[in-house]
Amino acid sequence: MNCSKLNNFMTTRRLPKASPLNKEPYRQWYEFLKRAKLRGMVVSKDYAEWGDTSIGFDRWWTSHGSKMFTIVSNGVDLATEATATDDNYYLFAIPKHLSPRQTRDEAEKLMKRLKAEHGQHKLNAKWRLTEDAAPKLESMRIYLHALDCHAKLTQQAITDGKTEKDVKMVEVLAALRLYYIKKAERYKLKGDQMPVRLQHGDGGHETDPTKIVVSDHSDPKVATQSINAVREYLIKGNVILERVAKGIFP
Structure with missing residues (x-):
């Protein structure tokens, strides 16, 4: 027959x-791995299979990623x-x-x-990817940007003879807002926009940390909710970094 x-x-x-x-989840995985390594975190030995992760994602995807992930x-x-x-x-x-x-x-x-x-x-x-839930890519990108802003401010603090503890959440908020504002200008409002949670108080327009209201709760421009959002982004971003270091995403 x-x-x-x-x-x-x-x-x-x-x-x-x-x-x-969809390559985007793997792009995020790759970007978190790069940051884990930059922090000096101990990552799974299995990542040796990924090769050089210091290069751009698209180049890495061509040389390694596209051959590693099952379709x-x-x-x-x-x-x-x-x-x-x-x-x-x-x-x-x-x-x-x-x-x-x-x-x-x-x-x-x-x-x-x-x-x-x-x-x-x-x-x-x-x-x-882990089976419990598909990653929310926009949220992942927010966490990455928050981690990047905090890392840059920390590096500047160390250069100035200070420590990571001297970096204030309001400074990270200001840096994040500035990032999204510049991105919107560069890409003409295409792509991810500034999260609503970063716009509480003054609408997200103020990028000078000394002018962002953080303690006067009688002031309608107080940005307490935005400060809390930044703190949450950093906590969740760090949790993902730890998971990625172990070979798990998200």
Whole structure:
């Protein structure tokens, strides 16, 4: 009997036939890893496989990243040389004379049997995003920018004979606001805009830390909520740095 092989990744019918790999989560992973290394954090030995992570992401993706992360389609298609030996796929032998309806019914029965026998399949990949939740990319970028602003201010403080403890949250807030303002001007309001949480009090326009109201709660321009937001960004960013150092993202 002549048969053709079809590969099938367990999924729902509503998903599109193919799901292109979104590089942005891996870009964020890469950027957090770079910052963990710059801090001198001890990172997993497994990252040796990533090669030189001091270069730009796009260059690194071409040389390493694109070969490391598994791309699994969200639908059924003919098997290829790559998918025929990939543990993320099942290979079905389907007689060519079967009708589409019979093929669908038979495939569904077989998939149900395989799930009952083997349980829900998980992607077999060494490097993959954690399964608890897809990363909120805009939030990740905010955390990165907050960490960068804090790191730059810390470096300046050390140069001035001070320490990291001398860096004030209002200074980080001012630096973050300035970053978003300059970015909006450069890219003509395209891309991520200043988070609303950084605009409390004075609308996010003040970038001089000495002029941002932080203690007078009777002043309508008090920026307490924005200060709290910056503190939260740094806490969450540092948590992600620790996870990334261990080889986990997010």
